[in-house]
Amino acid sequence: MHAESLQDPLYLAMRAWARDEAGQAAASACMTCHAVGTFEGRTIGVDCEACHQSRTVAGPKDLTVDTALPVRARRKADAPHATVADAQLVSGAFCLVCHAELHNQAGLPVCTTGPEAAENPQGPGCLSCHRAHDFPGAVPALLARAATLAIEPRGNEVIVTVSNVGAGHSLPTGSALRQIRLDVVFTDRAGRRVGDNATDAAALFARLLQDKEGKSPAPPWRAVAVARDTRLTRGELRRLTYPIPAGAAAVEASLTYRRAPTAIAERLNLEAHKFLQPIEMARFRRGLP
Ligand code: HEC
Ligand code: HEC
Ligand code: HEC
Ligand code: HEC
Structure with a gap:
């Protein structure tokens, strides 16, 4: 689903409907999470770099891929590129950049996976169940x-x-x-x-x-x-x-x-x-x- 985040037919059809009914600004807002900007001004989907070579300060809006960054991983490894151990990635905390909570223009929460899971702070992190690297969801x-x-x-x-x-x-x-x-x-x-x-x-x-x-x-x-x-x-x-x-x-x-x-x-x-x-x-x- 991450690889398809910009081509997924249901997403494309819903975005076209949002544009027809609510205008271009509403359709552009979809890109906040379904796409990631790169330092050089490209737009990519939720690809490898979105999770492994990106930085953010305030959530999905400013999530930016920067290929000059070391690759975030479970542990620092001997690789042909620089790597850095990243606890946020492994705990699943990083998933919440996009999966936490989404409000529409009226301020209504329309997607709340983060708060639903946070009701049990001792609960397992996202990756204990969505462990495989293809991040299976509703399969x-x-x-x-x-x-x-x-x-x-x-x-x-x-x-x-x-x-x-x-x-x-x-x-x-x-x-x-x-x-x-x-x-x-x-x-x-x-x-x-x-x-x-x-x-x-x-x-x-x-x-x-x-x-x-x-x-x-x-x-x-x-x-x-x-x-x-x-x-x-x-x-x-x-x-x-x-x-x-x-x-x-x-x-x-x-x-x-x-x-x-x-x-x-x-x-x-x-x-x-x-x-x-x-x-x-x-x-x-x-x-x-
Ligand atoms: C805050 C981040 C965020 C924004 C903004 C966002 N989405 Fe999503 N969207 C997600 C996430 C995360 C999922 C995966 C959740 C799931 O599978 O239920 C998703 C899933 C979807 C799906 C389901 C895809 C499928 O094939 O089942 C559709 C359709 C969709 N989004 C449409 C939109 C549209 C249209 C907009 C703009 C009006 C939008 N999204 C804006 C994060 C976002
Ligand atoms: C949605 C976020 C996400 C995307 C997209 C993603 N990864 Fe990962 N990747 C992770 C997480 C989280 C882990 C750590 C998983 C674990 O604990 O086993 C990981 C682990 C890895 C590892 C093992 C390294 C280590 O930590 O020991 C490699 C290699 C890797 N990813 C490569 C890739 C490649 C190549 C792509 C693109 C095809 C990709 N990843 C896309 C989140 C992502
Ligand atoms: C850059 C934003 C972003 C990040 C970071 C991210 N996701 Fe997603 N995720 C999405 C979007 C967007 C979709 C829906 C793509 C579509 O189908 O249109 C999605 C889809 C999914 C799905 C598939 C849902 C289904 O319908 O089957 C799962 C599971 C998932 N994400 C888990 C994770 C996990 C676990 C992490 C952390 C390792 C993570 N995501 C990190 C944006 C993100
Ligand atoms: C205890 C196991 C478990 C944990 C922990 C967990 N999930 Fe899930 N997740 C599931 C199962 C089972 C499904 C399939 C049923 C469903 O759709 O709710 C699923 C489905 C999903 C979907 C797809 C929903 C859809 O219908 O498209 C997304 C997105 C998702 N999880 C994200 C997350 C995120 C983000 C976290 C961490 C905050 C997380 N999950 C933590 C077990 C888990």
């Missing part, structure tokens, strides 16, 4: 260990429990486009659907932004308020209760991650793009007494 392997799912029948109801066990921050985190949906389906003895939770708004885990007309979800540059934030905070265990419909013999729950709501993917003509296909995170099935 099937990490999503599969992010949450657990369980179903417990009680009387004429079932209690579905969803827990954020694997993310060091809210689930989902990052861009306000991200959504996770819990689907619960009841079937009879013949496997026919006899009920589901399709209309339950509480089964969508997302931070939905709202514009000044009260419309939601609104894109980040137009947002003036958070309509609702139903994401699972770090370590949270959430219980949802559903009545067992007549004739139900089994119940199945599944959790699905989407990088962007289907309506936005369709609006941007990206619904067929491989990045925007739903990813199954967990599934749990049991018979009913």
Whole structure:
């Protein structure tokens, strides 16, 4: 994703939409984190030098690559270029230059991974989970260990429990486009659907932004308020209760991650793009007494 930070099709489409609706200044502001300036006046994406040969005083705005600097590394090494040990890089503190908190023009926080993780100062740093150097994020392997799912029948109801066990921050985190949906389906003895939770708004885990007309979800540059934030905070265990419909013999729950709501993917003509296909995170099935 870092290598794609300037070519990523969802990013390009959202930036074009921001430009059409809010003007060039709004679109240029995106470059603060998706691009890095160099000392010689070039613009690059989140490339090697952005993390290994850059300096900043006040965050992403003035992050500048300077190839005269020694390369920041885990330890000073014998390399054909100068290197320097950098504790900030290894602890993950440096990640927060771009991942801490992003406010839009209305002052609304639209991306808050840093503060979400900081709620537990003893918690592991970013790199303990995003360890591989391709910095995997919302990929099937990490999503599969992010949450657990369980179903417990009680009387004429079932209690579905969803827990954020694997993310060091809210689930989902990052861009306000991200959504996770819990689907619960009841079937009879013949496997026919006899009920589901399709209309339950509480089964969508997302931070939905709202514009000044009260419309939601609104894109980040137009947002003036958070309509609702139903994401699972770090370590949270959430219980949802559903009545067992007549004739139900089994119940199945599944959790699905989407990088962007289907309506936005369709609006941007990206619904067929491989990045925007739903990813199954967990599934749990049991018979009913
Ligand atoms: C303060 C830094 C910052 C600024 C400014 C910023 N972004 Fe981002 N953006 C990020 C980070 C960090 C991520 C990765 C978080 C994630 O994956 O959820 C990201 C991810 C995204 C994604 C998701 C990409 C994908 O393929 O899933 C889109 C789309 C996006 N940004 C669009 C924009 C647009 C449009 C703007 C300007 C209106 C903008 N960003 C401004 C930091 C920033
Ligand atoms: C998003 C920031 C980021 C980007 C981009 C990045 N790196 Fe790294 N790199 C790190 C971090 C953090 C570590 C230390 C990881 C660890 O603790 O193992 C590291 C470690 C390394 C190491 C091991 C050196 C040591 O510390 O022992 C090498 C070599 C390296 N990176 C090369 C590259 C190259 C080449 C690129 C571009 C293709 C690149 N990096 C892009 C953050 C980054
Ligand atoms: C110069 C700004 C910058 C720095 C520094 C940075 N990132 Fe990112 N990161 C981004 C942007 C921008 C994106 C989204 C790129 C896109 O797809 O448009 C991103 C994406 C990601 C993703 C992928 C999210 C997904 O959707 O799957 C992960 C994980 C991530 N960063 C972790 C890290 C970690 C860990 C560090 C520290 C070693 C770090 N980042 C440092 C800007 C940065
Ligand atoms: C305890 C493990 C853990 C720690 C610590 C952790 N993460 Fe994550 N992260 C995950 C898992 C699991 C996912 C996939 C689920 C999700 O998207 O939330 C993820 C996803 C992400 C994403 C992608 C979100 C998306 O949907 O695009 C970004 C960006 C990210 N993490 C950044 C960070 C940063 C920055 C830190 C440090 C402040 C950090 N993470 C600390 C486990 C962790």
